[in-house]
Amino acid sequence: MNGLSALDRVRVVLSRPSHPGNIGAVARAMKTMGLSRLWLVSPALFPDPVADARASGAGDVLASARVVGSLREALAGTVFAAALTARRRDLSLARRDPRAAAAELVQRLRDTSSEVALVFGNEASGLSNEELGLCALPVTIPANPAYASLNLGAAAQLMCYELRLAAMGEEAGTPFLPAEPLPEAATHEETEGFFAHLESSIVASGFLDPAKPRRLMPRLRRLFGRVRLEKEEIAILRGILSSFDAGVKNNRQSQ
Amino acid sequence: MNGLSALDRVRVVLSRPSHPGNIGAVARAMKTMGLSRLWLVSPALFPDPVADARASGAGDVLASARVVGSLREALAGTVFAAALTARRRDLSLARRDPRAAAAELVQRLRDTSSEVALVFGNEASGLSNEELGLCALPVTIPANPAYASLNLGAAAQLMCYELRLAAMGEEAGTPFLPAEPLPEAATHEETEGFFAHLESSIVASGFLDPAKPRRLMPRLRRLFGRVRLEKEEIAILRGILSSFDAGVKNNRQSQ
Numbered sequence: 157m158n159g160l161s162a163l164d165r166v167r168v169v170l171s172r173p174s175h176p177g178n179i180g181a182v183a184r185a186m187k188t189m190g191l192s193r194l195w196l197v198s199p200a201l202f203p204d205p206v207a208d209a210r211a212s213g214a215g216d217v218l219a220s221a222r223v224v225g226s227l228r229e230a231l232a233g234t235v236f237a238a239a240l241t242a243r244r245r246d247l248s249l250a251r252r253d254p255r256a257a258a259a260e261l262v263q264r265l266r267d268t269s270s271e272v273a274l275v276f277g278n279e280a281s282g283l284s285n286e287e288l289g290l291c292a293l294p295v296t297i298p299a300n301p302a303y304a305s306l307n308l309g310a311a312a313q314l315m316c317y318e319l320r321l322a323a324m325g326e327e328a329g330t331p332f333l334p335a336e337p338l339p340e341a342a343t344h345e346e347t348e349g350f351f352a353h354l355e356s357s358i359v360a361s362g363f364l365d366p367a368k369p370r371r372l373m374p375r376l377r378r379l380f381g382r383v384r385l386e387k388e389e390i391a392i393l394r395g396i397l398s399s400f401d402a403g404v405k406n407n408r409q410s411q
Numbered sequence: 412m413n414g415l416s417a418l419d420r421v422r423v424v425l426s427r428p429s430h431p432g433n434i435g436a437v438a439r440a441m442k443t444m445g446l447s448r449l450w451l452v453s454p455a456l457f458p459d460p461v462a463d464a465r466a467s468g469a470g471d472v473l474a475s476a477r478v479v480g481s482l483r484e485a486l487a488g489t490v491f492a493a494a495l496t497a498r499r500r501d502l503s504l505a506r507r508d509p510r511a512a513a514a515e516l517v518q519r520l521r522d523t524s525s526e527v528a529l530v531f532g533n534e535a536s537g538l539s540n541e542e543l544g545l546c547a548l549p550v551t552i553p554a555n556p557a558y559a560s561l562n563l564g565a566a567a568q569l570m571c572y573e574l575r576l577a578a579m580g581e582e583a584g585t586p587f588l589p590a591e592p593l594p595e596a597a598t599h600e601e602t603e604g605f606f607a608h609l610e611s612s613i614v615a616s617g618f619l620d621p622a623k624p625r626r627l628m629p630r631l632r633r634l635f636g637r638v639r640l641e642k643e644e645i646a647i648l649r650g651i652l653s654s655f656d657a658g659v660k661n662n663r664q665s666q
Contacts, residue, residue, distance in 0.1 A: 181562060184562055185561075185562070187558045188554045188558055188560060188565075189555060190555040210562075212560060212562070213558055213560055214558065298575065298576065298579070299444065299575075300442060300444060300445040300575075303443055305443060305467060305468055307436060307467070307564065307568075309564070309565060310443075310564060310565055313562075313565035313566075317553075320553065320554075320555075324553065357655075361654035361655050361657070361658055363654035375643075375647060376647070379638060379644050379647075380638075382638045383635075383637045384637070385634075388630075389630070389634050392627070392630060392631070399613065399616035399617055400612075400616050400655035400658065402617075403616055403659035404659075
Protein backbone atom coordinates (compact mmCIF):
# COMPACT_ATOMS: atom_id res chain seq x y z
CA MET A 157 0.00 0.00 0.00
CA ASN A 158 1.12 3.47 -0.92
CA GLY A 159 1.99 5.80 1.98
CA LEU A 160 0.11 8.81 0.69
CA SER A 161 -3.03 6.81 0.00
CA ALA A 162 -3.20 6.07 3.73
CA LEU A 163 -4.21 9.71 4.20
CA ASP A 164 -7.63 8.59 2.93
CA ARG A 165 -8.02 6.92 6.32
CA VAL A 166 -7.60 10.09 8.35
CA ARG A 167 -10.87 11.51 9.63
CA VAL A 168 -10.67 15.23 10.26
CA VAL A 169 -13.31 15.93 12.90
CA LEU A 170 -14.51 19.45 13.70
CA SER A 171 -16.47 19.57 16.92
CA ARG A 172 -19.16 22.25 17.07
CA PRO A 173 -17.62 24.66 14.54
CA SER A 174 -19.28 28.09 14.75
CA HIS A 175 -18.29 29.58 11.41
CA PRO A 176 -19.11 27.94 8.08
CA GLY A 177 -16.18 29.80 6.52
CA ASN A 178 -13.84 27.82 8.71
CA ILE A 179 -15.42 24.55 7.62
CA GLY A 180 -14.72 25.52 4.03
CA ALA A 181 -11.15 26.55 4.88
CA VAL A 182 -10.53 23.20 6.57
CA ALA A 183 -11.90 21.32 3.54
CA ARG A 184 -9.53 23.24 1.29
CA ALA A 185 -6.57 22.68 3.61
CA MET A 186 -7.35 18.95 3.70
CA LYS A 187 -7.57 18.57 -0.04
CA THR A 188 -4.32 20.44 -0.69
CA MET A 189 -2.58 17.81 1.41
CA GLY A 190 -4.47 14.81 0.05
CA LEU A 191 -6.97 14.25 2.88
CA SER A 192 -10.64 13.80 2.11
CA ARG A 193 -12.72 12.58 5.07
CA LEU A 194 -14.37 15.40 6.96
CA TRP A 195 -16.71 14.80 9.92
CA LEU A 196 -18.67 17.60 11.53
CA VAL A 197 -20.09 17.36 15.05
CA SER A 198 -23.14 19.64 15.43
CA PRO A 199 -21.94 22.44 13.15
CA ALA A 200 -23.71 25.77 13.78
CA LEU A 201 -24.38 26.22 10.06
CA PHE A 202 -23.87 23.58 7.42
CA PRO A 203 -24.18 23.32 4.49
CA ASP A 204 -23.74 27.00 3.81
CA PRO A 205 -22.69 29.09 0.81
CA VAL A 206 -19.92 30.72 2.87
CA ALA A 207 -18.40 27.29 3.46
CA ASP A 208 -18.66 26.52 -0.25
CA ALA A 209 -16.93 29.76 -1.18
CA ARG A 210 -14.04 29.27 1.23
CA ALA A 211 -13.60 25.65 0.17
CA SER A 212 -12.75 26.91 -3.31
CA GLY A 213 -11.90 23.78 -5.35
CA ALA A 214 -12.51 21.43 -2.41
CA GLY A 215 -16.29 21.32 -2.72
CA ASP A 216 -16.10 17.54 -3.03
CA VAL A 217 -14.73 17.31 0.50
CA LEU A 218 -17.68 19.34 1.79
CA ALA A 219 -20.15 17.35 -0.27
CA SER A 220 -19.01 14.07 1.26
CA ALA A 221 -18.70 15.45 4.81
CA ARG A 222 -20.52 13.47 7.52
CA VAL A 223 -22.59 15.37 10.05
CA VAL A 224 -23.16 13.75 13.47
CA GLY A 225 -24.43 14.80 16.86
CA SER A 226 -21.55 13.92 19.15
CA LEU A 227 -17.82 13.36 19.13
CA ARG A 228 -18.43 9.77 20.20
CA GLU A 229 -20.34 9.18 16.97
CA ALA A 230 -17.61 10.83 14.93
CA LEU A 231 -14.98 8.57 16.48
CA ALA A 232 -16.96 5.36 16.07
CA GLY A 233 -14.86 2.85 14.16
CA THR A 234 -11.59 4.74 14.53
CA VAL A 235 -8.69 3.15 16.37
CA PHE A 236 -6.81 6.25 17.47
CA ALA A 237 -7.59 9.92 17.90
CA ALA A 238 -5.34 12.95 18.25
CA ALA A 239 -6.86 16.22 19.45
CA LEU A 240 -5.61 19.76 19.08
CA THR A 241 -5.50 21.68 22.32
CA ALA A 242 -3.94 25.05 22.93
CA ARG A 243 -4.39 25.10 26.64
CA ARG A 244 -2.15 23.63 29.22
CA ARG A 245 -4.18 21.15 31.20
CA ASP A 246 -3.56 18.76 33.99
CA LEU A 247 -2.69 15.99 31.63
CA SER A 248 -0.41 18.09 29.49
CA LEU A 249 2.55 15.81 29.96
CA ALA A 250 1.54 13.50 27.17
CA ARG A 251 1.21 16.32 24.64
CA ARG A 252 2.89 16.07 21.28
CA ASP A 253 3.88 18.74 18.83
CA PRO A 254 2.40 18.49 15.32
CA ARG A 255 5.39 16.73 13.82
CA ALA A 256 5.56 14.02 16.46
CA ALA A 257 1.79 13.63 16.41
CA ALA A 258 1.78 13.23 12.62
CA ALA A 259 4.47 10.60 12.88
CA GLU A 260 2.41 8.74 15.45
CA LEU A 261 -0.81 8.96 13.41
CA VAL A 262 0.97 7.68 10.31
CA GLN A 263 2.46 4.88 12.37
CA ARG A 264 -1.06 3.89 13.47
CA LEU A 265 -2.23 3.97 9.85
CA ARG A 266 0.60 1.68 9.04
CA ASP A 267 -0.32 -0.75 11.82
CA THR A 268 -3.96 -1.10 10.91
CA SER A 269 -6.40 -0.90 8.05
CA SER A 270 -8.85 1.15 10.14
CA GLU A 271 -9.23 4.90 10.35
CA VAL A 272 -7.61 7.37 12.72
CA ALA A 273 -8.99 10.76 13.71
CA LEU A 274 -7.64 14.26 14.03
CA VAL A 275 -9.99 16.32 16.18
CA PHE A 276 -10.39 20.10 16.38
CA GLY A 277 -12.64 21.88 18.87
CA ASN A 278 -14.84 24.91 18.67
CA GLU A 279 -13.12 28.13 17.51
CA ALA A 280 -13.68 29.94 20.80
CA SER A 281 -14.01 27.27 23.46
CA GLY A 282 -11.88 24.44 22.03
CA LEU A 283 -12.69 20.91 23.12
CA SER A 284 -14.46 20.14 26.37
CA ASN A 285 -12.59 18.05 28.91
CA GLU A 286 -14.97 15.22 28.17
CA GLU A 287 -14.24 15.43 24.44
CA LEU A 288 -10.52 15.62 25.07
CA GLY A 289 -10.83 12.56 27.26
CA LEU A 290 -12.02 10.56 24.26
CA CYS A 291 -8.80 11.26 22.39
CA ALA A 292 -5.58 9.44 23.21
CA LEU A 293 -3.14 12.07 21.99
CA PRO A 294 -3.32 15.76 22.84
CA VAL A 295 -1.45 17.90 20.32
CA THR A 296 -0.26 21.45 20.84
CA ILE A 297 1.08 23.69 18.11
CA PRO A 298 4.17 25.55 19.32
CA ALA A 299 3.03 29.14 19.04
CA ASN A 300 3.81 32.62 20.26
CA PRO A 301 2.88 32.55 23.95
CA ALA A 302 1.70 36.16 23.64
CA TYR A 303 -0.76 35.24 20.87
CA ALA A 304 -1.31 31.57 20.24
CA SER A 305 -4.68 31.92 18.53
CA LEU A 306 -4.42 30.09 15.23
CA ASN A 307 -7.37 30.24 12.91
CA LEU A 308 -9.08 26.85 12.59
CA GLY A 309 -8.30 26.56 8.88
CA ALA A 310 -4.67 27.51 9.50
CA ALA A 311 -4.29 24.94 12.27
CA ALA A 312 -5.82 22.29 10.01
CA GLN A 313 -3.49 23.29 7.16
CA LEU A 314 -0.50 22.87 9.40
CA MET A 315 -1.56 19.48 10.74
CA CYS A 316 -2.49 18.15 7.29
CA TYR A 317 0.88 19.35 5.98
CA GLU A 318 2.71 17.48 8.71
CA LEU A 319 0.60 14.38 8.01
CA ARG A 320 1.47 14.58 4.33
CA LEU A 321 5.18 14.92 5.08
CA ALA A 322 5.02 12.01 7.52
CA ALA A 323 3.20 9.87 4.96
CA MET A 324 5.71 10.85 2.27
CA GLY A 325 8.51 9.86 4.60
CA GLU A 326 6.89 6.48 5.02
CA GLU A 327 6.59 6.20 1.29
CA ALA A 328 10.22 7.05 0.71
CA GLY A 329 11.58 4.85 3.46
CA THR A 330 10.26 1.69 4.97
CA PRO A 331 7.49 -0.33 3.38
CA PHE A 332 4.17 0.96 4.63
CA LEU A 333 2.75 -2.30 5.88
CA PRO A 334 4.86 -4.42 8.19
CA ALA A 335 5.68 -7.91 7.03
CA GLU A 336 3.72 -9.42 9.89
CA PRO A 337 0.37 -7.84 10.55
CA LEU A 338 -0.02 -6.62 14.11
CA PRO A 339 -2.94 -7.91 16.18
CA GLU A 340 -6.10 -6.03 15.46
CA ALA A 341 -6.42 -2.75 17.34
CA ALA A 342 -9.45 -2.13 19.52
CA THR A 343 -11.96 0.33 18.13
CA HIS A 344 -12.98 3.50 19.87
CA GLU A 345 -16.23 1.85 21.02
CA GLU A 346 -14.39 -1.14 22.47
CA THR A 347 -11.96 1.09 24.31
CA GLU A 348 -14.77 3.23 25.67
CA GLY A 349 -16.61 0.07 26.72
CA PHE A 350 -13.55 -0.94 28.71
CA PHE A 351 -13.30 2.46 30.42
CA ALA A 352 -16.99 2.35 31.35
CA HIS A 353 -16.55 -1.14 32.78
CA LEU A 354 -13.41 -0.14 34.67
CA GLU A 355 -15.16 2.87 36.14
CA SER A 356 -18.18 0.91 37.30
CA SER A 357 -15.98 -1.82 38.79
CA ILE A 358 -13.87 0.56 40.86
CA VAL A 359 -16.95 2.43 41.99
CA ALA A 360 -18.43 -0.90 43.13
CA SER A 361 -15.19 -1.88 44.89
CA GLY A 362 -15.15 1.43 46.71
CA PHE A 363 -11.87 2.65 45.16
CA LEU A 364 -13.54 5.43 43.22
CA ASP A 365 -15.95 7.65 45.09
CA PRO A 366 -18.13 9.32 42.44
CA ALA A 367 -18.54 12.26 44.81
CA LYS A 368 -14.75 12.72 45.00
CA PRO A 369 -13.41 11.47 41.67
CA ARG A 370 -9.89 12.95 42.24
CA ARG A 371 -9.18 12.93 38.45
CA LEU A 372 -8.83 9.18 38.69
CA MET A 373 -10.53 8.27 35.41
CA PRO A 374 -8.60 10.87 33.39
CA ARG A 375 -5.38 9.43 34.79
CA LEU A 376 -6.40 5.90 33.92
CA ARG A 377 -7.43 7.05 30.44
CA ARG A 378 -4.06 8.64 30.01
CA LEU A 379 -2.32 5.45 31.08
CA PHE A 380 -4.23 3.15 28.74
CA GLY A 381 -4.24 5.81 26.01
CA ARG A 382 -0.48 5.39 25.77
CA VAL A 383 -0.89 1.74 24.83
CA ARG A 384 -2.38 0.78 21.55
CA LEU A 385 -4.89 -1.63 23.08
CA GLU A 386 -5.72 -4.65 20.99
CA LYS A 387 -9.14 -6.28 20.69
CA GLU A 388 -8.01 -9.36 22.57
CA GLU A 389 -6.42 -7.31 25.33
CA ILE A 390 -9.69 -5.50 25.91
CA ALA A 391 -11.36 -8.88 26.21
CA ILE A 392 -8.81 -10.02 28.79
CA LEU A 393 -9.04 -6.81 30.80
CA ARG A 394 -12.83 -6.99 30.86
CA GLY A 395 -12.67 -10.64 31.83
CA ILE A 396 -10.46 -9.70 34.77
CA LEU A 397 -12.84 -6.93 35.78
CA SER A 398 -15.80 -9.31 35.62
CA SER A 399 -14.01 -11.76 37.88
CA PHE A 400 -13.47 -8.99 40.40
CA ASP A 401 -17.04 -7.74 39.96
CA ALA A 402 -18.34 -11.15 40.97
CA GLY A 403 -16.32 -11.12 44.18
CA VAL A 404 -17.35 -7.59 45.04
CA LYS A 405 -21.00 -8.25 44.28
CA ASN A 406 -21.21 -11.49 46.26
CA ASN A 407 -19.44 -9.77 49.12
CA ARG A 408 -22.04 -7.00 49.19
CA GLN A 409 -24.91 -9.45 48.97
CA SER A 410 -23.54 -11.53 51.83
CA GLN A 411 -23.14 -8.54 54.18
CA MET B 412 20.74 36.78 20.62
CA ASN B 413 17.69 34.71 21.24
CA GLY B 414 16.71 32.64 18.20
CA LEU B 415 13.07 33.62 18.36
CA SER B 416 13.75 37.35 18.54
CA ALA B 417 15.39 37.04 15.12
CA LEU B 418 11.91 36.50 13.69
CA ASP B 419 11.46 40.27 14.13
CA ARG B 420 13.78 40.59 11.18
CA VAL B 421 11.66 38.58 8.78
CA ARG B 422 9.64 40.73 6.38
CA VAL B 423 6.56 38.99 5.10
CA VAL B 424 5.83 40.58 1.73
CA LEU B 425 2.50 40.15 -0.06
CA SER B 426 2.67 41.25 -3.66
CA ARG B 427 -0.58 42.61 -5.11
CA PRO B 428 -2.97 40.76 -2.78
CA SER B 429 -6.55 40.89 -4.12
CA HIS B 430 -8.53 40.08 -1.00
CA PRO B 431 -8.26 42.09 2.22
CA GLY B 432 -9.43 39.03 4.16
CA ASN B 433 -6.23 37.27 3.15
CA ILE B 434 -4.13 40.18 4.37
CA GLY B 435 -5.80 39.86 7.75
CA ALA B 436 -5.32 36.08 7.78
CA VAL B 437 -1.61 36.50 7.01
CA ALA B 438 -1.24 39.04 9.83
CA ARG B 439 -2.83 36.59 12.25
CA ALA B 440 -0.69 33.71 11.03
CA MET B 441 2.44 35.83 11.45
CA LYS B 442 1.65 36.90 14.97
CA THR B 443 0.84 33.36 16.14
CA MET B 444 4.38 32.40 15.19
CA GLY B 445 6.07 35.53 16.52
CA LEU B 446 6.56 37.46 13.26
CA SER B 447 5.53 41.10 13.02
CA ARG B 448 6.78 42.88 9.90
CA LEU B 449 4.25 42.90 7.09
CA TRP B 450 4.87 44.66 3.79
CA LEU B 451 2.19 45.05 1.16
CA VAL B 452 2.94 45.73 -2.50
CA SER B 453 0.01 47.53 -4.18
CA PRO B 454 -2.79 45.79 -2.26
CA ALA B 455 -6.18 45.99 -4.01
CA LEU B 456 -7.86 47.12 -0.79
CA PHE B 457 -6.06 48.22 2.35
CA PRO B 458 -6.79 49.14 5.06
CA ASP B 459 -10.14 47.44 5.10
CA PRO B 460 -12.56 46.25 7.82
CA VAL B 461 -12.51 42.74 6.35
CA ALA B 462 -8.76 42.59 6.90
CA ASP B 463 -9.21 43.84 10.46
CA ALA B 464 -11.83 41.20 11.19
CA ARG B 465 -9.75 38.31 9.86
CA ALA B 466 -6.66 39.55 11.68
CA SER B 467 -8.50 38.95 14.96
CA GLY B 468 -5.98 39.79 17.71
CA ALA B 469 -3.24 40.71 15.24
CA GLY B 470 -4.48 44.20 14.48
CA ASP B 471 -1.10 45.57 15.56
CA VAL B 472 0.58 43.74 12.69
CA LEU B 473 -1.85 45.36 10.24
CA ALA B 474 -1.47 48.76 11.87
CA SER B 475 2.28 48.69 11.41
CA ALA B 476 2.19 47.21 7.89
CA ARG B 477 4.14 49.11 5.23
CA VAL B 478 2.49 49.73 1.89
CA VAL B 479 4.74 50.23 -1.15
CA GLY B 480 4.36 50.31 -4.94
CA SER B 481 6.75 47.59 -6.06
CA LEU B 482 8.47 44.44 -4.86
CA ARG B 483 11.84 46.18 -5.32
CA GLU B 484 10.81 48.75 -2.72
CA ALA B 485 9.59 46.04 -0.36
CA LEU B 486 12.91 44.23 -0.60
CA ALA B 487 15.05 47.34 -0.11
CA GLY B 488 17.40 46.78 2.81
CA THR B 489 16.90 43.03 2.98
CA VAL B 490 19.82 40.67 2.45
CA PHE B 491 17.98 37.59 1.25
CA ALA B 492 14.54 36.78 -0.12
CA ALA B 493 12.65 33.52 -0.43
CA ALA B 494 9.57 33.41 -2.64
CA LEU B 495 6.67 30.99 -2.63
CA THR B 496 5.85 29.50 -6.00
CA ALA B 497 3.50 26.67 -6.75
CA ARG B 498 4.35 26.31 -10.37
CA ARG B 499 7.31 24.57 -11.85
CA ARG B 500 9.26 27.12 -13.82
CA ASP B 501 12.40 27.21 -15.76
CA LEU B 502 14.45 28.22 -12.77
CA SER B 503 18.16 27.94 -12.57
CA LEU B 504 17.98 27.69 -8.79
CA ALA B 505 16.83 24.57 -7.07
CA ARG B 506 13.53 24.97 -5.29
CA ARG B 507 13.34 24.29 -1.58
CA ASP B 508 10.55 22.86 0.49
CA PRO B 509 9.33 24.99 3.42
CA ARG B 510 11.48 23.25 6.00
CA ALA B 511 14.73 23.65 4.09
CA ALA B 512 13.83 27.21 3.15
CA ALA B 513 13.10 28.11 6.76
CA ALA B 514 16.45 26.67 7.82
CA GLU B 515 18.18 28.75 5.20
CA LEU B 516 16.35 31.95 6.15
CA VAL B 517 17.20 31.45 9.82
CA GLN B 518 20.81 30.78 8.90
CA ARG B 519 20.89 34.14 7.09
CA LEU B 520 19.40 35.82 10.14
CA ARG B 521 22.19 34.37 12.25
CA ASP B 522 24.83 35.56 9.83
CA THR B 523 23.65 39.16 9.70
CA SER B 524 21.79 41.79 11.65
CA SER B 525 19.78 42.79 8.58
CA GLU B 526 16.37 41.67 7.49
CA VAL B 527 15.35 38.80 5.23
CA ALA B 528 12.14 38.53 3.23
CA LEU B 529 9.51 35.91 2.60
CA VAL B 530 7.49 36.81 -0.48
CA PHE B 531 4.01 35.67 -1.52
CA GLY B 532 2.41 36.53 -4.86
CA ASN B 533 -1.11 37.37 -5.91
CA GLU B 534 -3.77 34.78 -4.97
CA ALA B 535 -4.64 33.96 -8.58
CA SER B 536 -1.58 34.80 -10.65
CA GLY B 537 1.24 34.27 -8.16
CA LEU B 538 4.49 36.16 -8.68
CA SER B 539 5.53 37.46 -12.06
CA ASN B 540 8.75 36.14 -13.52
CA GLU B 541 10.30 39.52 -12.92
CA GLU B 542 9.29 39.45 -9.24
CA LEU B 543 10.53 35.91 -8.84
CA GLY B 544 13.81 36.96 -10.35
CA LEU B 545 14.32 39.35 -7.43
CA CYS B 546 14.23 36.51 -4.92
CA ALA B 547 17.15 34.18 -4.38
CA LEU B 548 15.24 31.18 -3.12
CA PRO B 549 12.12 29.72 -4.72
CA VAL B 550 10.05 27.70 -2.25
CA THR B 551 7.37 25.15 -3.11
CA ILE B 552 5.03 23.61 -0.59
CA PRO B 553 4.69 19.85 -1.17
CA ALA B 554 1.00 19.55 -1.96
CA ASN B 555 -1.53 17.24 -3.58
CA PRO B 556 -0.71 17.38 -7.30
CA ALA B 557 -4.43 17.12 -8.03
CA TYR B 558 -5.18 20.22 -5.96
CA ALA B 559 -2.23 22.29 -4.82
CA SER B 560 -4.12 25.52 -4.24
CA LEU B 561 -3.35 26.64 -0.70
CA ASN B 562 -5.13 29.68 0.59
CA LEU B 563 -2.71 32.61 1.05
CA GLY B 564 -3.26 32.73 4.81
CA ALA B 565 -2.75 28.96 5.11
CA ALA B 566 0.49 29.09 3.10
CA ALA B 567 1.72 31.94 5.30
CA GLN B 568 0.78 29.98 8.44
CA LEU B 569 2.77 27.03 7.28
CA MET B 570 5.87 29.05 6.36
CA CYS B 571 5.78 31.08 9.60
CA TYR B 572 5.45 27.84 11.57
CA GLU B 573 8.51 26.39 9.88
CA LEU B 574 10.38 29.63 10.53
CA ARG B 575 9.47 29.50 14.20
CA LEU B 576 10.63 25.91 14.48
CA ALA B 577 13.87 26.72 12.69
CA ALA B 578 14.45 29.74 14.93
CA MET B 579 13.86 27.62 18.00
CA GLY B 580 16.86 25.65 16.89
CA GLU B 581 14.83 22.57 16.33
CA GLU B 582 16.85 19.68 15.04
CA ALA B 583 15.47 16.63 13.31
CA GLY B 584 13.88 14.30 15.77
CA THR B 585 14.14 16.46 18.86
CA PRO B 586 11.03 17.73 20.58
CA PHE B 587 10.52 21.46 20.37
CA LEU B 588 7.80 22.07 22.90
CA PRO B 589 9.22 23.67 26.02
CA ALA B 590 10.77 20.91 28.03
CA GLU B 591 8.37 19.52 30.58
CA PRO B 592 9.83 17.07 33.02
CA LEU B 593 8.23 13.67 32.59
CA PRO B 594 6.71 12.12 35.70
CA GLU B 595 9.06 9.75 37.38
CA ALA B 596 9.08 6.34 35.81
CA ALA B 597 8.48 3.29 37.92
CA THR B 598 11.55 1.23 38.69
CA HIS B 599 11.95 -2.34 37.57
CA GLU B 600 11.21 -3.51 41.13
CA GLU B 601 8.03 -1.45 41.34
CA THR B 602 6.83 -2.78 38.01
CA GLU B 603 7.57 -6.34 39.09
CA GLY B 604 5.77 -5.69 42.37
CA PHE B 605 2.72 -4.65 40.36
CA PHE B 606 2.84 -7.78 38.18
CA ALA B 607 3.13 -10.00 41.26
CA HIS B 608 0.17 -8.22 42.85
CA LEU B 609 -1.86 -8.47 39.63
CA GLU B 610 -1.13 -12.17 39.35
CA SER B 611 -2.11 -12.95 42.93
CA SER B 612 -5.29 -10.88 42.59
CA ILE B 613 -6.50 -12.66 39.47
CA VAL B 614 -5.63 -16.03 40.95
CA ALA B 615 -7.71 -15.12 44.00
CA SER B 616 -10.60 -13.89 41.84
CA GLY B 617 -10.54 -17.13 39.90
CA PHE B 618 -9.68 -15.55 36.54
CA LEU B 619 -6.23 -17.14 36.40
CA ASP B 620 -5.99 -20.84 37.13
CA PRO B 621 -2.33 -21.55 38.07
CA ALA B 622 -2.80 -25.05 36.71
CA LYS B 623 -3.86 -23.67 33.30
CA PRO B 624 -2.15 -20.31 32.96
CA ARG B 625 -2.97 -19.92 29.20
CA ARG B 626 -0.10 -17.41 28.66
CA LEU B 627 -2.18 -14.85 30.51
CA MET B 628 0.61 -13.19 32.51
CA PRO B 629 2.92 -12.91 29.48
CA ARG B 630 0.10 -11.18 27.62
CA LEU B 631 -0.53 -8.76 30.48
CA ARG B 632 3.20 -8.10 30.75
CA ARG B 633 3.30 -7.34 27.07
CA LEU B 634 0.39 -4.92 27.45
CA PHE B 635 1.80 -2.98 30.40
CA GLY B 636 5.31 -3.27 29.02
CA ARG B 637 4.25 -1.05 26.12
CA VAL B 638 3.39 1.75 28.55
CA ARG B 639 6.16 3.47 30.38
CA LEU B 640 4.46 3.10 33.75
CA GLU B 641 4.99 5.92 36.18
CA LYS B 642 5.48 5.58 39.94
CA GLU B 643 2.13 7.18 40.66
CA GLU B 644 0.36 4.99 38.14
CA ILE B 645 1.70 1.87 39.81
CA ALA B 646 0.34 3.21 43.10
CA ILE B 647 -3.10 3.75 41.53
CA LEU B 648 -3.16 0.32 39.87
CA ARG B 649 -2.15 -1.40 43.09
CA GLY B 650 -4.75 0.60 45.01
CA ILE B 651 -7.38 -0.65 42.58
CA LEU B 652 -6.18 -4.23 42.94
CA SER B 653 -6.29 -3.94 46.74
CA SER B 654 -9.87 -2.70 46.58
CA PHE B 655 -10.79 -5.74 44.52
CA ASP B 656 -8.77 -8.04 46.79
CA ALA B 657 -10.83 -6.90 49.77
CA GLY B 658 -14.07 -7.81 48.00
CA VAL B 659 -12.77 -11.16 46.85
CA LYS B 660 -11.30 -12.03 50.25
CA ASN B 661 -14.40 -11.10 52.24
CA ASN B 662 -16.44 -13.04 49.75
CA ARG B 663 -14.37 -16.17 50.33
CA GLN B 664 -14.42 -15.78 54.11
CA SER B 665 -18.18 -15.40 54.13
CA GLN B 666 -18.72 -18.57 52.11
